[in-house]
Amino acid sequence: MFTAHTAHHADVVIIGAGIAGLSAAHQLTSAGVNVSVLEAAPHIGGRMVTHDVDGFLLDHIGPLLSSAYPELSTTPGLDGLVLRDFAPGVLVRSGGRRYRAGDVRSARGALKAVRTRSSAPLAPLGGTIEQARLGSWLGRLAATPAARILARPDRTALSALSARGLSPRMVSGFVHPLLTALLSDPTLTTSSRCAELALRSYARGRLCVPAGGSAELPRLLAAALPPGTVRTGVHVTAADITSVRTKEHGELGCRSLLLATGAGAAAELLPGLRMPAFHPVTVLHHTAPAPPPTGAHLLLDADRSGPVAHTAVMSEVDPSRAPHGRTLITSTVLGPPPPDLDRTVREHLAQLYGTPTHDWELLAAHHDPEAVPAMPPPHDLRRPVRVLAGLYVCGDHRDTSTVQGALHSGHRAASAILADLGVRQEPGDGAALPTAA
Numbered sequence: 001m002f003t004a005h006t007a008h009h010a011d012v013v014i015i016g017a018g019i020a021g022l023s024a025a026h027q028l029t030s031a032g033v034n035v036s037v038l039e040a041a042p043h044i045g046g047r048m049v050t051h052d053v054d055g056f057l058l059d060h061i062g063p064l065l066s067s068a069y070p071e072l073s074t075t076p077g078l079d080g081l082v083l084r085d086f087a088p089g090v091l092v093r094s095g096g097r098r099y100r101a102g103d104v105r106s107a108r109g110a111l112k113a114v115r116t117r118s119s120a121p122l123a124p125l126g127g128t129i130e131q132a133r134l135g136s137w138l139g140r141l142a143a144t145p146a147a148r149i150l151a152r153p154d155r156t157a158l159s160a161l162s163a164r165g166l167s168p169r170m171v172s173g174f175v176h177p178l179l180t181a182l183l184s185d186p187t188l189t190t191s192s193r194c195a196e197l198a199l200r201s202y203a204r205g206r207l208c209v210p211a212g213g214s215a216e217l218p219r220l221l222a223a224a225l226p227p228g229t230v231r232t233g234v235h236v237t238a239a240d241i242t243s244v245r246t247k248e249h250g251e252l253g254c255r256s257l258l259l260a261t262g263a264g265a266a267a268e269l270l271p272g273l274r275m276p277a278f279h280p281v282t283v284l285h286h287t288a289p290a291p292p293p294t295g296a297h298l299l300l301d302a303d304r305s306g307p308v309a310h311t312a313v314m315s316e317v318d319p320s321r322a323p324h325g326r327t328l329i330t331s332t333v334l335g336p337p338p339p340d341l342d343r344t345v346r347e348h349l350a351q352l353y354g355t356p357t358h359d360w361e362l363l364a365a366h367h368d369p370e371a372v373p374a375m376p377p378p379h380d381l382r383r384p385v386r387v388l389a390g391l392y393v394c395g396d397h398r399d400t401s402t403v404q405g406a407l408h409s410g411h412r413a414a415s416a417i418l419a420d421l422g423v424r425q426e427p428g429d430g431a432a433l434p435t436a437a
Helices: 019-030 070-074 107-115 128-143 146-150 157-161 168-183 192-204 216-223 263-269 341-353 403-421
Strands: 009-015 035-039 050-053 056-059 083-085 090-094 097-101 207-210 230-232 236-239 243-246 250-259 278-287 298-301 308-313 329-334 361-373 386-388 391-393
Touching: 009 019, 009 236, 019 035, 019 216, 019 403, 035 250, 050 361, 056 278, 056 361, 070 403, 090 168, 097 168, 128 168, 128 192, 146 192, 157 168, 157 192, 168 192, 168 298, 168 308, 236 263, 250 263, 250 403, 263 361, 278 341, 298 341, 308 341, 329 341, 341 361, 386 403, 391 403
Parallel strands: 009 035, 009 250, 035 230, 090 298, 250 391
Antiparallel strands: 050 056, 083 207, 090 097, 236 243, 243 250, 278 329, 278 361, 298 308, 308 329, 386 391
C-alpha cells in the first residue's frame, strides 16, 4: 500500500526535471505511485531551455531530432508535440562549393535525383554511381534491426567509416559532417555502434526540431503530470534512499530516490558515480535583413574551414521561432569557442551561405561545456539505472546522448522502480519499453 502524497512524503522523489526525470514521472504516476519532482533551477527542462528575446524563440542547446525516435511517439504527454522538418537531405559545403546530399532513400531515387539535377538549384554530391551507392546503403541501414548493430564490434565511428563501401568523397563530404552534427563530435571518437544508430534514425525518419523550441518537450511532459508533482527552485543538499534534504523545505521522506540530473550533478549527490567526458557546444542565433537562399535545409561544413559545424535558417524550418517577416539563423560551434566569437562565426557563415553577413545581428550566444556526454567505445548503451534497491539514476549519460536516449533511460528507471516496489506492469500501461533507435 503506497503512502498518500503530502508536502513531506512521496513514494518516489525524482531529483531533476529534465526530460528523463519527467518521462519517468509519467510512467510512475500512471502506475499509481506518488511522485515529487524537485528541480533546483527556476525552470524545468535541464539543458532543453528556450528563451523569448523580442519574439525570437532561442534554444540554449537545440538538439537535432529524428522523427524516427520511438520515444517521441510512445512517451505519455508528448501527444501534442509538433515537429518541424528540415528540407529532405542536407546541404554540404565541400571543396568550397555547396551540394545536396542524403536526400534519397534508395538507389532508384538516387539515379532519379542525378538525372534531374540540371533543374535543381544545387548539384548533388558525387556522381551517379556514388549517389546510387549512398541511397542503397541508407536503405539497408534503415532496415537493419537495432539488435544487429549492437552486436557488432565497437570501435570509433571514424575508424568504422572506411568499411561502409562508400567513396571517400561521400564519407568526407556527407557522412562525416552529418555524424558530427548528430553526435556533436567533430573528431568522431564516438562509439561506432552509437554512430550507426544515429545514422539509422536519420535513414528511417526526418531531421526535425520541436515547433516553438526545444523547451516544448519538457513543457508538455510537465503539463500532463498531476498538479503539484513538479517543484522548481528546490535545492537538494543531501539525499539517501529514504529522505531528501532541501535548502528551502527541509526534509522530504520517500521510499525510492531517482537521480535524473545531468551527469555532473548526479556525481555530486552520488559519490562514486562515473563522470563521463563531455562535448562542449556553443549555439549562436543571428537575425539578418533577408534569409539566406538555402530554404529549410540543414547546412553542414564538410571543409571544416571555420568554427561552425552546422547551421540553418531556423525561421524557414519553424516559422514560430521568429516574429512575422523576420529571419532567424541558428548556428552550432563544437569544441571550445574561438576568440571574438561573433565576428569569427559571421565570417564563416558568409562562406557557408555565400552571402555577406556584416549586417547580421547577434541575438544570443550560449556556451555549455557539458552539453553532450561523450560516448567513446566500448559504450554501454544500457548502463544500469538501478544502483541498489531504492536508489536509481537516469539521463542521457546512462543511455545514448540524445533525446531518445534521455527519454528511454527515464522509462528504464521507472520500470526498475516499479519492479522493486512490487507494482505489476500491465501491457499498455506505458511500462513496456520501445525498441531503441
